[in-house]
Amino acid sequence: MTLTPSDASQLTRGICALAPIxxxxxxxxxxxxxxxAEALVAGGLPALEVTLRTPAALDAIAIMAQVPGGHVGAGTLVTPEDVRAAKQAGATFGVSPGATDELLKACEEADLPLLPGAATASEAMRLLARGYDMLKFFPAETSGGAPALKAIGAPLPQITFCPTGGISPANAKSYLDLPNVICAGGSWVAAKDKIxxxxxxxxxxxxxxxxxxxxSS
Structure with missing residues (x-):
């Protein structure tokens, strides 16, 4: 079975809707x-993105996938090999900083729902043409922040986003208040010093x- 882009977006949208962050x-x-993983799930954040940036990442995904109530995904998917490794480790969704035809095809063939990255209207339109309408806006802050994402949403209201990159408690609400934002990605909730x-x-x-x-406040 090959996962269609529209089905992938429906699945990732459902995961993104579980919590605002x-x-x-x-x-x-x-x-x-x-x-x-247990602490984050207990705190009300069940969707977890483990970035493939360290040697421990795939093993971490395998362990976190066993935590009740959690939905563990693999971030920083760049190559088809990343996709296959993430799927084998137990990831239930993937996240990428951008999108290539090879990466999209690999996720579809692996039945791994993907949240593909886009930073411009052209990138978002290209993904929409393929069938993806739930996207990652990355890097959010350096791409113009909430005002830029609001502007992109005006002509493309059918696309929803998860902005990531530079999101903090100070600016998260400015993104979450946008009608085209489902959730935001943030690293502050897993502070390195606390880990x-x-x-x-x-x-x-x-x-x-x-x-x-x-x-609402």
């Missing part, structure tokens, strides 16, 4: 994988605070 995780120590210290309750608190960002 998707933690973007860089894991160096495999022993932190399970308690980190190193094994401060899982502190991370759970950060996650709980982040889970409330989508509510």
């Amino acid at each position: 998707v933690p973007v995780l860089v894991i160096d120590d495999i022993t932190s994988a399970r308690p980190l 190193a210290a094994g401060d899982w309750s502190g991370i759970e608190t950060l996650a709980r605070d982040a889970s409330k960002l989508g509510t």
Whole structure:
């Protein structure tokens, strides 16, 4: 079975809608994988993006995939080999900084729902033409931030986004208030110092605070 782009977008949109923030995780120590996932899920952030930037990433995905209530995806998918490795490790969705035909095809053939990256209207339109209408806006802040994403949304209202890159508690709401934003990706909820210290309750608190960002103030 080959996953269609429209089905992939429907699946990733469902995952993105689980919480206003998707933690973007860089894991160096495999022993932190399970308690980190448990803390984030307990704090109300069940969709987790583990970036393939460290040697421990694939093993971390395999461990986190066993945490009840979690939905673990692989980020920084760049090549078809990344896709196959992520799928084998247990990732239930993928995230990419951009998109190539080879990467899209690999995800479709692997039945791995992909959140492909786009930073311009042309990139978004190209993905929409292929059937993808749930995209990652990356890098968000350096691509013009919330004002740029609002402007892109005016002529392309059928596309929804998960902005990532430079998102913080200070600016997250400016993105989440946009009608074309489902959620945002952020790394602050898994602060490196708290992971190193094994401060899982502190991370759970950060996650709980982040889970409330989508509510009206």
